[in-house]
Amino acid sequence: MIEKTITIMNRAGLHTRPAATLVKLAASFKSEFYIFKDGMNINGKSIIGVMTLAAEQGSTLALKFEGEDEVVASNAICEFFEKGFNEQL
Amino acid sequence: MNNSNEKIEEVFKGIAASPGIVFGEVYFFTKHTPRIEEKNISSQNIENEITKFEHAIKRSEVELLKIQTLTEQKIGKSNANIFEAQILILNDAILFKTICELIKRTKKNAEYIVNLEITKYQQLMLSSADEYMRERAHDVEDVKNRLIRNIQQEKLISRFKNNTIVMSETLTPADTVLFSRNNILGVVTETGGTTSHAALIARSLRIPAVLGAKGICNSIKNSDEIILDGNRGVIILNPTKETKKNYHARQKEFEKFERRLEKLRDLPAVTLDDFEIGLSSNIEFVEEIDYIHSQGSHGIGLYRSEGVLIGQDIIPSEEEQFNAYKAIADKTFPFSVIMRTFDIGGDKVVDEHVKEENPFLGFRGVRVSLASEKFFTTQLRAILRASTRKNISILLPMISSLEEVRESKRILEKTKDDLKNENIPFDEKIKIGVMIEVPSAALLAREISAEVDFLSIGTNDLVQYLLAVDRGNENIGNIYQELHPAVLRTIHFVISEAHKAGKKVGICGELGANPLATLPLLGFGLDEFSVNPAMLPEVKKIIRSITMQDAKRVALKVLELSDTNDIKNYLKEELHKVVPDIPIND
Numbered sequence: 001m002i003e004k005t006i007t008i009m010n011r012a013g014l015h016t017r018p019a020a021t022l023v024k025l026a027a028s029f030k031s032e033f034y035i036f037k038d039g040m041n042i043n044g045k046s047i048i049g050v051m052t053l054a055a056e057q058g059s060t061l062a063l064k065f066e067g068e069d070e071v072v073a074s075n076a077i078c079e080f081f082e083k084g085f086n087e088q089l
Numbered sequence: 090m091n092n093s094n095e096k097i098e099e100v101f102k103g104i105a106a107s108p109g110i111v112f113g114e115v116y117f118f119t120k121h122t123p124r125i126e127e128k129n130i131s132s133q134n135i136e137n138e139i140t141k142f143e144h145a146i147k148r149s150e151v152e153l154l155k156i157q158t159l160t161e162q163k164i165g166k167s168n169a170n171i172f173e174a175q176i177l178i179l180n181d182a183i184l185f186k187t188i189c190e191l192i193k194r195t196k197k198n199a200e201y202i203v204n205l206e207i208t209k210y211q212q213l214m215l216s217s218a219d220e221y222m223r224e225r226a227h228d229v230e231d232v233k234n235r236l237i238r239n240i241q242q243e244k245l246i247s248r249f250k251n252n253t254i255v256m257s258e259t260l261t262p263a264d265t266v267l268f269s270r271n272n273i274l275g276v277v278t279e280t281g282g283t284t285s286h287a288a289l290i291a292r293s294l295r296i297p298a299v300l301g302a303k304g305i306c307n308s309i310k311n312s313d314e315i316i317l318d319g320n321r322g323v324i325i326l327n328p329t330k331e332t333k334k335n336y337h338a339r340q341k342e343f344e345k346f347e348r349r350l351e352k353l354r355d356l357p358a359v360t361l362d363d364f365e366i367g368l369s370s371n372i373e374f375v376e377e378i379d380y381i382h383s384q385g386s387h388g389i390g391l392y393r394s395e396g397v398l399i400g401q402d403i404i405p406s407e408e409e410q411f412n413a414y415k416a417i418a419d420k421t422f423p424f425s426v427i428m429r430t431f432d433i434g435g436d437k438v439v440d441e442h443v444k445e446e447n448p449f450l451g452f453r454g455v456r457v458s459l460a461s462e463k464f465f466t467t468q469l470r471a472i473l474r475a476s477t478r479k480n481i482s483i484l485l486p487m488i489s490s491l492e493e494v495r496e497s498k499r500i501l502e503k504t505k506d507d508l509k510n511e512n513i514p515f516d517e518k519i520k521i522g523v524m525i526e527v528p529s530a531a532l533l534a535r536e537i538s539a540e541v542d543f544l545s546i547g548t549n550d551l552v553q554y555l556l557a558v559d560r561g562n563e564n565i566g567n568i569y570q571e572l573h574p575a576v577l578r579t580i581h582f583v584i585s586e587a588h589k590a591g592k593k594v595g596i597c598g599e600l601g602a603n604p605l606a607t608l609p610l611l612g613f614g615l616d617e618f619s620v621n622p623a624m625l626p627e628v629k630k631i632i633r634s635i636t637m638q639d640a641k642r643v644a645l646k647v648l649e650l651s652d653t654n655d656i657k658n659y660l661k662e663e664l665h666k667v668v669p670d671i672p673i674n675d
Contacts, residue, residue: 011403015403016174016177020177023181045183047177047178047180048181048184048207048229049183051214051229052213054217087403
């Protein structure tokens with residue numbers, strides 16, 4: 001199991017478009033992927049869940065990866081967060 | 090309220106949002122909310138229940154794709170993005186798996202589980218402080234109801250009954266788009282004004298509409314008989330024989346008037362003594378351009394660039410903006426277009442993260458652009474790159490000081506230099522203008538004109554700031570008076586000051602389309618009218634019916650009057666002398 005803490009970088013936050021890309025990216029890995037924010041625990045492979053997070057710029061999320069490809073999965077997903085979803089920062 | 094045998098005539102007032110007079114039955118538009126029963130399922134029927142759920146997902150997706158396509162056709166691709174979120178939710182594999190497992194474990198019916206599970210997310214979103222999030226909750230509710238209806242295998246009831254006047258609390262852009270499929274006679278809503286999207290779409294689809302008719306939903310029932318007068322913003326419930334006769338006559342007059350206007354389309358906007366006046370349209374979407382051409386518009390006097398933001402979560406990239414502006418410029422050619430830089434804030438697209446006590450006095454218009462040079466430069470680059478046909482001018486909204494004008498010009502010049510260095514072509518002589526909508530800018534009209542190429546008076550905000558009245562507040566709507574003496578005197582001052590600096594002045598607010606204002610505005614020396622395209626033939630008709638000499642006489646007289654009602658009565662009298670058959674809003 002890998003646990004990481006990340007911050008939302010882009011101006012518009014984790015809105016629909018990056019949420020969709022994030023979910024797609026997560027689904028390409030076998031590992032389970034969970035996001036924790038303000039006491040909420042969301043399956044990172046569920047778009048409706050990720051949308052519910054309402055994660056705005058500057059908010060902090062805890063990520064948990066568990067499974068055979070957890071190292072690759074956590075690297076890829078954390079990079080996506082760090083690059084601000086490839087959007088305007 | 091009324092006994093069905095003795096119906097009493099009642100009159101309701103709203104905002105005249107789209108012209109025309111219609112008679113008909115009311116059809117109440119309400120969102121479909123399905124009834125959900127909790128049922129136990131036997132073990133052998135569980136697979137069947139899951140199949141039902143799977144089919145419902147497929148069916149819902151087909152429906153949503155249809156609405157999305159229709160929206161694209163009617164009001165453009167960017168607006169269709171509002172359905173993207175709903176389609177994504179339907180394809181949520183985790184949600185699907187969770188619901189299937191719950192059906193198996195609890196042995197409950199599919200719609201019961203779907204409702205239970207999706208409502209959880211919906212409530213989380215609704216409790217958010219974030220405006221954007223609460224909007225997403227409506228998407229989730231929509232998709233939930235759609236799924237449940239499809240599990241229950243109910244047909245999508247045609248949401249609007251044909252040949253009725255649709256009445257609703259509010260209408261979303263999607264609802265309004267669905268009008269075009271049915272024969273809707275007219276539209277009445279309790280909220281919303283002339284600048285709302287429902288109004289805009291009603292006008293481009295030529296559906297008479299009265300919006301913001303307060304209290305109407307509690308007073309009028311399904312199938313009630315009403316008259317809708319979109320020229321004057323009036324609804325009449327249970328009209329008497331006499332009223333009907335009266336309105337049939339008005340309807341005929343209006344239709345005759347419209348036919349006469351059609352003939353004006355290709356004629357120039359010149360006064361009887363040969364003064365040619367610029368007459369163009371206000372638009373927000375590229376899809377409106379065919380309509381403005383058909384109305385005989387000479388180009389676009391106000392393109393609200395916020396149109397590219399609708400249905401978008403983020404500010405579109407330079408490339409996306411460039412494509413949008415280029416399409417507008419190409420379609421408008423050989424005429425020209427005045428592009429207003431983003432006027433976000435106030436009642437328009439707001440950054441959800443900025444909550445303000447007083448948004449109209451807050452972070453909006455050019456203030457937003459100047460706060461982020463990168464954001465402003467992106468838009469300016471896109472506009473400049475789209476200007477190669479040399480038919481674009483730039484207009485700055487919400488200017489309240491000379492410093493803002495100078496700072497905007499500095500950024501524009503820098504952006505031009507950058508493009509030159511990159512060898513990207515653009516119109517090096519592109520004109521820049523300032524919107525006069527804040528009283529301080531009106532008082533500085535001469536100095537501001539000296540800095541720029543032209544002025545455009547935005548009367549909606551100018552009236553609101555000058556009279557300290559929120560045009561959206563229904564309680565004080567009657568204080569919002571476009572023909573207030575202070576408003577007319579300010580406009581006169583702005584035009585005179587700009588002319589002293591040798592610059593032209595246009596008008597792009599609703600006042601420009603108010604028939605009562607045409608005479609005095611011409612008399613003040615206004616150079617260009619930019620109006621809602623639906624009103625364009627009417628303004629042209631007035632211009633063609635008067636002499637500049639008359640207009641000047643009326644303008645001088647109006648400047649002496651100091652009471653709004655006196656002004657209105659005087660202008661009605663003068664207008665009727667020159668255009669006796671014109672319908673006038675009260």
